[in-house]
Amino acid sequence: MARQLKTHIRSPVAKKESLCQRMSVDFVKKNSEATCLTCRSMAVDGQLRTLEFEANAAKWEGYNNTGEPRYTEMQVKFSQHPQVMTNARVAAVESGYSEVFSRTKSVGLRKQLAPLIMEYQEKAKSIAAISIARIQTELASMGFANVLDYFNIAEDGSLQSKQLNELTRAQASAIQEVKVVERQDPVTGEIRFVIGWLKLADKRANLVELGRTLGMFNKIALVDKRESELMLQEVPTDALEKAEDILMSAVKIAREQKSKNQALPGEFTKLPEPSEVKE
Known part of the structure; x- marks a missing residue:
């Protein structure tokens, strides 16, 4: 049975590098299994893989009283790094990990620390509180100064x-x-x-930018609105009244035809009952 030494479980035969790189994880035989109590990485059949924190948190030692994992300082820096989601290798190197580890295992570390990364990102969003309303408020402050x-x-x-x-x-x-x-x-x-x-600050530039965020200077919308208004203005009032009467008459006829079960073009026609069919 493997014995525990400091933060890792070791055995005297094979060696496998753990995710946290503090010590090596050894195996007795091919089917043996060892778990790093620091970074929660597990090696099974000689293959290093990541454990799910939420599902296994209560099963492992090295966790605090609330069941949350105790992360190392480098893991915390890695999770807080601004490029952790876009470039895991750079984030790992700048967090203190070696170049070899960062090149080969940084993506796995990011998956492993996903809960911690999400937590820090949510905190960053709440602190920054960046929203469209706030941006519009800042633009208005500069534009109307x-x-x-x-x-x-x-x-x-x-x-x-x-x-x-x-x-x-x-x-x-x-x-x-x-x-x-x-x-x-x-x-x-x-x-x-x-x-x-x-x-x-430049009043004109900020007012124009504010107007764009509000949809005031959308060229297509302005052209469509102007053309529709011009077309209605050019039509005489009596012609508009005649067009309205024609539309109302068409609606009335359509309703009467539907009430008599007379199908309009493209509509379903009710079939006659069997008793009504003449032989």
Whole structure:
């Protein structure tokens, strides 16, 4: 029977590299089976394969009280890597795994750590909270920004730059470049750090982009709508009324024919009853 040494199960004959690369997993014979208690990789008949975490979590030692696996530091880095879903090899190398392991087993490691990867991706989405509504809000903040929002206007018409802490988040998001200068209040003598130079984001570009997200500048939609409106405007009112009368008459005739069980072109005609058929 294989004996446990540190984090792995070893035997004195064959050796097989485990997924976590901490130690090797050995086998006594061809049909033997050994499991790494760290990375949960199992070798059966000399072939290394991945176990399902959810199905086997309660069966293995090395798990915490909640039944969740204890991941190594490299596994956590690998799961959090931004390229883990697109380039597993690069993610593995930058997470600390060797080049050989990353080239041959990074895809298997990604399948093995799928629950952890999904968990981190869901957390990232909730933190970023990127949505169409938020993008439209940011575009609106830049597109509708007004330079007067960044100055205090006195009764005599004089302007005084605002401090950054006086701006709202929407006003601050519209600033592309800003330079803060030190100014002395002429009345109180207080030193204030105010906006000395300001450059707002391009209003036109952001308004156009906002309109596109709202479907306002769709060329095909605008052309279709304009053509339909022009066609109706060019038709005289009396002609439209006559067309409406013709349509209503056609609908009335169709309903009467259906009530008499008279088939219209393309419709099903009811067959006569056997008693009605003349021999």
